[in-house]
């Protein structure tokens with residue numbers, strides 16, 4: 001289809017790492033990878049294949065050796081570290097396997113922190129709405145240690161959407177919850193992204209999870225460095 005709006009366009013992306021024993025390992029060598037606006041993509045691949053590295057590059061937490069990463073029209077590789085931080089805050093939501101909630105802050109404060117730098121900053125009631133959407137309006141003033149693992153994950157989802165991102169990156173967000181909670185978490189992330197037209201890239205090891213997405217991308221197939229790294 002012509003003229004489809006692209007949220008993410010990756011071209012000729014190469015990432016290498018120094019190896020502890022000397023030399024450099026090419027982890028990623030991706031000629032082309034794109035995500036359309038609002039598209040939900042599952043990223044699968046072998047352990048050590050470079051999935052987290054790819055997410056970190058897209059988030060601007062790592063820089064590539066070469067290649068292009070265009071996010072909603074901005075060339076990430078041309079930004080300074082500070083510029084990438086600012087761009088990430090306004091454009092990207094991130095849900096980690098381990099949630100990364102700040103322990104000293106309550107649920108609602110953690111969600112509000114997600115909008116400190118993002119586009120959601122002008123709308124304080126959005127934090128309340130997001131917590132209600134993930135079913136935790138009555139836990140707003142609980143700290144993470146006072147919440148179940150599944151509830152913490154839901155706070156992390158609310159926080160990731162607080163800044164009104166254009167792309168949500170999820171690194172195995174269902175890995176630490178039971179299968180029923182995992183299904184609920186997945187439904188929640190997917191419906192939230194659909195409602196807000198947020199594109200999503202989710203790393204998962206589960207084919208059951210991946211099959212519910214618009215598209216499944218196998219990193220091993222798009223990554224020409226695959227045979228060198230995976231084990």
Ligand SMILES: Nc1ncnc2c1ncn2[C@@H]1O[C@H](COP(=O)(O)OP(=O)(O)OP(=O)(O)O)[C@@H](O)[C@H]1O
Nearest residue numbers: 017018019027046047048049050051052053054229
């Ligand atoms: N900072 C680093 N320095 C050196 N090597 C690294 C570094 N970070 C990652 N690697 C290597 O890059 C490869 C890819 O790691 P990555 O974490 O991206 O894989 P993954 O696909 O997310 O794996 P998993 O599914 O097991 O989480 C691994 O071989 C790893 O050892």
